[in-house]
Structures are given as C-alpha cells and as structure tokens.
Amino acid sequence: SAVISQKPSRDICQRGTSLTIQCQVDSQVTMMFWYRQQPGQSLTLIATANQGSEATYESGFVIDKFPISRPNLTFSTLTVSNMSPEDSSIYLCSGRTDEQFFGPGTRLTVL
Amino acid sequence: GQQLNQSPQSMFIQEGEDVSMNCTSSSIFNTWLWYKQDPGEGPVLLIALYKAGELTSNGRLTAQFGITRKDSFLNISASIPSDVGIYFCAGPRMDSSYKLIFGSGTRLLVRP
Numbered sequence: 001s002a003v004i005s006q007k008p009s010r011d012i013c014q015r016g017t018s019l020t021i022q023c024q025v026d027s028q029v030t031m032m033f034w035y036r037q038q039p040g041q042s043l044t045l046i047a048t049a050n051q052g053s054e055a056t057y058e059s060g061f062v063i064d065k066f067p068i069s070r071p072n073l074t075f076s077t078l079t080v081s082n083m084s085p086e087d088s089s090i091y092l093c094s095g096r097t098d099e100q101f102f103g104p105g106t107r108l109t110v111l
Numbered sequence: 112g113q114q115l116n117q118s119p120q121s122m123f124i125q126e127g128e129d130v131s132m133n134c135t136s137s138s139i140f141n142t143w144l145w146y147k148q149d150p151g152e153g154p155v156l157l158i159a160l161y162k163a164g165e166l167t168s169n170g171r172l173t174a175q176f177g178i179t180r181k182d183s184f185l186n187i188s189a190s191i192p193s194d195v196g197i198y199f200c201a202g203p204r205m206d207s208s209y210k211l212i213f214g215s216g217t218r219l220l221v222r223p
C-alpha cells in the first residue's frame with residue numbers, strides 16, 4: 001500500500017496558537033481523512049478531506065477550529081486553531097485506495 | 112448508533128503464549144478489519160475479512176468473521192515481544208461505507 005508521511009511528527013504549542021500539520025502520500029489516493037486519537041483512546045474521525053473543495057466534517061468538529069486543505073490527490077493539511085490543552089492528541093492522516101492506511105501521526109501537546 | 116466493543120481492554124501475557132481478543136457489535140457489519148498500532152506509530156492493517164464465517168491467517172495471526180456478522184476475533188499464536196501494541200477492530204459505518212468506525216482497542220503487553 002501507499003506510504004504516508006506527516007510533518008511535524010510532534011510539537012509542543014502554547015495555548016491560543018495554531019498549528020498546521022502536513023500529510024503527503026507517495027501515490028494518488030481516492031480519499032483522505034483526518035483522525036484524532038486522544039491519550040489512551042481510540043480513533044475519532046475529524047473530517048474527510050475533499051480535493052479542491054471544502055472538507056466534510058463529522059459531528060462535533062467545525063471548519064473554524066480544524067480548517068483542512070487538499071489541493072491535489074496526494075497532499076492535505078490540517079490546522080488546529082486557537083489551541084487549548086484539550087487539543088492535546090495524536091492527529092492521524094489516512095488515505096484510502098482498496099484499503100485504508102495511516103500516517104505515523106503528529107503528537108501535539110498544548111500547554 | 113454503531114459501536115464496536117473490544118475485549119479484553121488490556122492483557123499481559125507471557126512470551127510464547129497464544130492470545131485471543133474479540134470485537135462485538137449490536138449492528139451487522141459486512142467487513143471486519145483488524146489493525147495494530149505500535150507505540151508512536153499509526154495503525155497498520157493486519158487482516159481484512161469480507162464474508163461471514165471467513166477465517167483468514169497472516170503469519171501467526173488468525174482472524175474470523177462471525178457467522179452472525181456481529182462479531183470477530185483475532186488470535187495470535189506463540190506471542191513474541193514485538194507483538195506489543197494496541198489492536199483495533201474496525202468496520203465500515205452504516206451511513207458512509209467508506210468511513211470506518213473503530214473499537215476501543217486491546218492493549219497487549221508481553222512479558223519476556
């Protein structure tokens with residue numbers, strides 16, 4: 001399957017700031033997703049990143065807090081805006097062809 | 112709504128032992144997926160099951176798709192230290208089949 005890389009791998013940020021996470025897939029995928037994994041928890045889908053149009057957000061997640069871009073079939077960004085300590089999580093990028101696969105995640109700590 | 116319940120929540124086993132974990136739901140699934148997440152990494156697909164009753168192996172791993180389509184189990188034979196990690200079951204959501212719902216995970220710890 002394709003390989004996903006994410007940048008940064010981890011970051012420590014101050015409350016009130018924003019962080020943009022980049023996701024790069026080494027081949028074209030039909031769909032891209034962003035997940036959040038809070039400490040010790042399972043994966044929760046934030047949104048589906050749509051190429052060239054607005055992302056589709058899941059219940060409880062909004063564009064103002066988690067703006068997402070997907071300019072082409074292999075790249076997407078997720079921004080975590082106006083961060084608070086509750087945003088401390090692992091953020092995972094995922095791609096789908098025949099199967100769904102994941103990037104290594106970005107571990108975010110908000111102080 | 113759909114939920115996937117995994118058990119046990121965690122297990123601490125001796126190296127060389129066999130391991131069994133399962134995933135149940137009140138809803139019917141047409142596909143069952145088993146992922147493993149190593150510490151500091153994203154989940155990796157281990158086994159995919161597409162048919163009720165299907166039994167599929169991947170090395171020391173064996174998974175079965177329950178006949179009722181409401182459960183699945185994963186067995187690991189002769190566990191080794193690198194089996195440490197979190198195992199998630201997953202399946203397609205009823206409202207959007209290309210989106211996955213994940214179980215709560217089983218954390219496996221192996222005593223050398």
